[in-house]
Amino acid sequence: MKRAVIYARTSYDDRDNDSRNLRGQIEMGREYAEQRGYRVIAEMPESERGASGASIDLPVLNQIREMAQSGEFDILIVRELDRLSRNLAKQLLVEKELEQAGVTIEYVLGDYSDTPEGQLQKHIKAVIAEYEREKIKERMLRGKHLKLKSGYVVSGHCPYGYRITKDDAHAYFEIYEPEARIVRRIFDQYIKGITVTQIKRRFVTEQILTPAESGNYFGVNKQRGPYEWSRTSIYSILNNQAYAGIWHFGKTGSGETIPVEIPAIIDLGTFEAAQKRKQHNTRHNRRNRKHQYLLATRCRCDRCKTAMSGNTYFITNKAGERIRHQHYRCRAAMGQVVKDCDAPTFRVDEVDYTVWCWVEERIDDDQKFTASLQKIQAEQKTTNAPLLKDIETIDGLISDERKKLERLLDMYVEDDEIMKEAVENRKRKYLHVIRSLQRQRAELDAEVEQNFLTDAQIESARNYARKIRVGMKKARQNFAAKRQLIEILNITADLIAVTKKEKYVRIRCIIDPNGETIPIKSTSSLFQYRT
Ligand SMILES: [Zn+2]
Structure with a gap:
């Protein structure tokens, strides 16, 4: 004979209803047990003071859960679903726990239609349905997998051939x-x-x-x-x-x-x-790939305003030596861009040398150089004020969520399983919000990196400048170091050809946004980099 426990609990709106008060619930439970031939080993009403289903503190229910753990009964008889909890998660939690202890919960009232309880049951049904759907999806995927394994195609692009x-x-x-x-x-x-x-x-x-x-x-x-x-x-x-x-x-x-x-x-x-x-x-x-271009992606054809690209080719001379030729060429003039342009090519060694000399002059005086970078930094703070404001707001939101989380963790009661579950759920929610805020913050940080000259960048620019100033050959010949300085200074070059021989470069940089136009120095000595 199966051993049953009857559990009863009232909520505030049950008080004046005969079948819903504690005695009514217990009687219904007894009848139910009798009809099915269960032996009732305990009738356990939650005391009137016991709070509503939303509350976590239900001492009698907790006692029942302990009894279930020690295997004292087989069936828990409850009037309705919501007697255990109105909270879906908690309800499911208790059911799961009892089920694992081998206890079945039986509800005296099976029909829930237009009542709030009915809604609750619908929710549970929905959750179960969701679970079922997941299972079906998984089965289908497995089926797909098997089909595919046997050489059948389910969907996807058919490859060429x-x-x-x-x-x-x-x-x-x-x-x-x-x-x-x-x-x-x-x-x-x-x-x-x-x-x-x-x-x-x-x-x-x-x-x-x-x-x-x-x-x-x-x-x-x-x-x-x-x-x-x-x-x-x-x-x-x-x-x-x-x-x-x-x-x-x-x-x-x-x-x-x-x-x-x-x-x-x-x-x-x-x-x-x-x-x-x-x-x-x-x-x-x-x-x-030894041919590197100091101004790669940074120079433009002045005639048609199209980007220019670096090109390298080799010509074998009469002596049988392979000679390297490098030019910046207008992509429109090359026919890579649909636009008419007749700009000539520019020798990479000459352009790079001219631009680099200009850079060296700029960075010649450490104090002036640093001051000009700091001035730019200060200006950026004004122009990018909205971005900084956003970051401030995000930081505020993150700290709010952290405070909520801390308050929640203060509530944490270790030996109460339901409480623990509830706390864990909320904690997950807060952490989720915090994480998405942090992702947002990281994106803004990246934007700041792009739009601002950072202290670290100024420092590294000064370092390179210093190395170059003291005439360290290494720094001069280190392409990567030079290129980095070009990037930090945000140097761009417009290549201007007045005639085939008369050529200029307009150099713009972070210190000098309007740019300065200087003639391209012709040099017979190749400006070479060693990496
Ligand atoms: Zn052009």
Whole structure:
């Protein structure tokens, strides 16, 4: 025979209702137990002084929980759901705890429709439904996984070289030979040492349809003409493990992809050889990238106001020596930007030397240099006042939330499980708010970094300046140090060509926003950096 305990509790609005007062609840419980043949081992009303369901201090309920832990009974009879607690989280907590102790809770009143209790039950149902939904989702994902494992495709982009084939129940990738041939060619040639640029040129000459034209995989790119293969599209083929028979389902970069076996266009050895070649090329390029431009991304064509880029090429002279030529060139004049410009090129050694001499002059006097940087710093404080105000507000909010959290932790009662749970929940909420405020703060900090000259930056600018001043060859020849100073000073250069021979540079910097125009010094000695 099952052992039952009857628990009763009244809330403020129950007092005048016969079936809801303590005696009424106990009687209902007794009847319920009798009908089902339970043996009632205890009738436990929460004393009238016992607070409402919202309160945590329910000494009799706590006693019952202890009895459950020591296995003294099997069933807890309660009139209605809300007798345990009106708080959903606490209710669920008590139920969970009793369930784990092997005790079932039975409610005398099963029908909750238009009552507040009914609402509560609906909430619980909602929570359960939510849980069920999660479970179903998980099952579906598992199902998807299994399907994928057996080579079926559920969704996602079909890679170049394949077509999706469907039967009654499934879809899968099938090799599309006209494209697969191209894929094989790309891998074969690349392994043999033919560069991506060369492959691209050959495809353009041979008028081979691009992935976009051939299958509309990535949406047709209207900015490109017909057969205009890009280096990117060739690289993305070289990077795609699908061609070796392993397709990755899921968002790339999320780290949660599911590998799926599909028909291979090339063998794994070929794929790996291509990856090795790519790594080799990267290392090789890095080693050879000695040509550095002091004003990279910082100079502009004065004629058309387009950014200029640094270019390096080698010419072998009559003596058989490879001579390096470096120029800043207007991107419009090069045809990279749709804009007419006939600006000539500028020698990198001459421009860099001219600009650097100018910088050295600026930083010649430490006191003047530091004072000018500090002046800029002070001006920035005025112009960026709204940003600083935002930071102040965020800091205030963070400290408010911290105070709330501290007050909450003061309330913490260690041996009360319900209390503990409630405190933990609130604590999580506060921490969540604090964390999102801190993220916001970090973003603003980053903005400050960008818009302000920091004390640390001034200090490091002075350090570099000092090194250069005392004529340390090392600092002069250290490209990274120089480039950093260029960045701290926020130097930009407009390259001006009056004639092919008569050239100027307008240098703007943080100290001198209007800029100064000076002639470009021609120098026969190459201005070289050693890294
Ligand atoms: Zn131009």
